[in-house]
Amino acid sequence: MPPRPRETGITARNPRFPYDLEVIAAFELRTGLALDKGPVRESNQDSARIDAETGAMVVADGLGGHSGGEVASAVAADAFMEVLRSPEPAIPSARDLLPERHFAVVAGSGRLADADAALRERFSNLDVPEIRLRLAFLAGHAAVTREARRRPALRDMGTTLVGAWLHGTRVHHIHAGDSRLYLLRDRVVRCLTRDHTVLALLAERGLVEPGADHSQHPMRNRLTQALGGTEAPSPDLNGFPAAPGDRLLLCSDGVWSALDQAVLSGLLSRFDDPERAADALVSTAIAHGSTDNCAAVVVDLMQ
Numbered sequence: 553m554p555p556r557p558r559e560t561g562i563t564a565r566n567p568r569f570p571y572d573l574e575v576i577a578a579f580e581l582r583t584g585l586a587l588d589k590g591p592v593r594e595s596n597q598d599s600a601r602i603d604a605e606t607g608a609m610v611v612a613d614g615l616g617g618h619s620g621g622e623v624a625s626a627v628a629a630d631a632f633m634e635v636l637r638s639p640e641p642a643i644p645s646a647r648d649l650l651p652e653r654h655f656a657v658v659a660g661s662g663r664l665a666d667a668d669a670a671l672r673e674r675f676s677n678l679d680v681p682e683i684r685l686r687l688a689f690l691a692g693h694a695a696v697t698r699e700a701r702r703r704p705a706l707r708d709m710g711t712t713l714v715g716a717w718l719h720g721t722r723v724h725h726i727h728a729g730d731s732r733l734y735l736l737r738d739r740v741v742r743c744l745t746r747d748h749t750v751l752a753l754l755a756e757r758g759l760v761e762p763g764a765d766h767s768q769h770p771m772r773n774r775l776t777q778a779l780g781g782t783e784a785p786s787p788d789l790n791g792f793p794a795a796p797g798d799r800l801l802l803c804s805d806g807v808w809s810a811l812d813q814a815v816l817s818g819l820l821s822r823f824d825d826p827e828r829a830a831d832a833l834v835s836t837a838i839a840h841g842s843t844d845n846c847a848a849v850v851v852d853l854m855q
Contacts, residue, residue, distance in 0.1 A: 578721045579794065581607065582852040584827030586834040590806060590845050597621030598804045598847035599629040599711075607718030608636040611731050611847050612692070612711045613804040615778060620709030627699050628692035628711045628779050635688035636717055643675050643687070644694035649784060681719040682789060688715065689726050689779075689787050696780035710780030713787075714745060714802050718853065723800065724791040728777040731847075732808050734816070735792070736799040741817040746788065748777035773805070796855040799826070803833065806844030810837040826850040 581604040589596035597614035612629045614621025635641040646667035678684045692713055700707045712729025725733050730747040746752060753776060777785045799820060808816065811833070819836060823829040830850040837846050 579607075579718060579796070579853040579855055581718070582826050582854060583609075584825065584830035584850045586827075586830040586846070586848050588834050588838060588846045590838060590843055592843040593845055595619075595622055596845045596847075597625055598806065598845040599625035600802070600847045600849050601629050601633050602849055602851065603633060603637060606636050608633055608688075608715070609717075609800070609802055609849050609851055610713060610715040611802040611804055611849055612713045612779075613729065613731050613806070613845070613847070614709065614711045615775070616706065616709030616780075620706040621711065623699060623703075623706060624696045624709040624711040624780055625713075627695040628713055631691040631695035632688045632713065632715050635684065635691045641678070641684075641687065641691065643672050644690055646671060648694035648698045649690060681717065681722070681724050682791070685715070685717055685724050685726050686787070686789060688717075689713065689728070689785075689789075693779040693785060700780060708781070710778040712748075712775065712804070713779055716800060716802060716851075718794060718851075721794055722791050723794050723798075723853075724789070726787045726789045728779060728785040728787040729775050730773070730805045732801075732803055732805075734801040734803070734808075734820070736801070736817070736820045737795060737797070739817075739821050741813065741820055744790065744792070748775055748788075750774040750776060752776075794853050796853060798853040799829075800849075800851045800853070801833070802849040802851075804845065804847045806842050806846040807833055807837045807848050809844070810840040810842035815840070820850070826852050 583602045583604055585600050585602055587596055599612045602609045610629050610632050612625035614625035646664055675687045700709055712731040714727035714731040714733050716723055716725040727745045728748055730749050733744045735742050735744055779785055819832050820829055823832055830848040833848045834846040
């Protein structure tokens with residue numbers, strides 16, 4: 553098996569965000585990233601990005617076949633990160649956000665300019681971190697739909713996305729799909745996201761047994777939310793106060809689906825170096841039978 557591409561872990565203090573928010577970063581970040589296409593797939597449709605300067609991180613798991621998924625996850629991750637890096641990020645147009653059939657109705661009624669004006673008003677105050685993070689998510693969605701329109705052969709592509717942003721002393725996070733965010737604090741691991749899958753929806757409604765092994769359930773990979781496609785996604789956006797020593801894990805389902813909670817917790821706790829932790833999570837997932845692409849981002853919050 554060829555060696556996994558990886559991004560070298562870095563340590564950085566961000567004295568001030570690149571846009572004028574007058575927010576002093578309270579933590580140093582130590583980061584690690586690991587990617588692997590796995591033993592079955594011909595390409596890696598997962599994408600991952602970290603920017604220790606801005607405290608931004610993202611994992612996206614592409615959908616839509618060999619080339620489509622790879623393109624979707626990459627353009628979504630890049631667009632997401634660009635909004636959090638840029639002093640004045642662009643506001644996506646309604647053309648790029650509306651599903652095709654809805655766009656035709658809006659454009660035909662002459663209300664497209666009103667829709668664009670409403671978007672500009674909605675995102676007029678990007679000093680509010682939740683607003684900027686939601687814009688980053690929508691920029692990722694717009695990038696996928698725009699690329700699909702430009703390349704008709706990829707019109708069915710889409711991607712999951714889980715992104716987090718350390719802003720001052722809070723971690724804000726947003727996601728759609730089944731890529732996850734975990735928090736390791738005081739040697740206890742918690743999953744902070746809920747899967748947007750049909751199986752998760754059945755569990756919420758009490759239609760499948762909670763805690764049972766659903767690894768072979770036919771609906772376990774059927775998503776109810778994703779970027780791109782025919783429906784505009786409705787992401788979950790949350791946040792929590794960060795604490796010194798927190799360790800974050802963002803990963804695709806190729807990682808978490810192959811590791812039970814005890815193994816995942818043990819790997820996150822065992823390695824002090826976040827790059828080694830990320831690499832161990834990916835390699836262990838494959839050793840435990842994952843046949844999917846794997847992506848893991850591990851970030852430590854240090855003072």
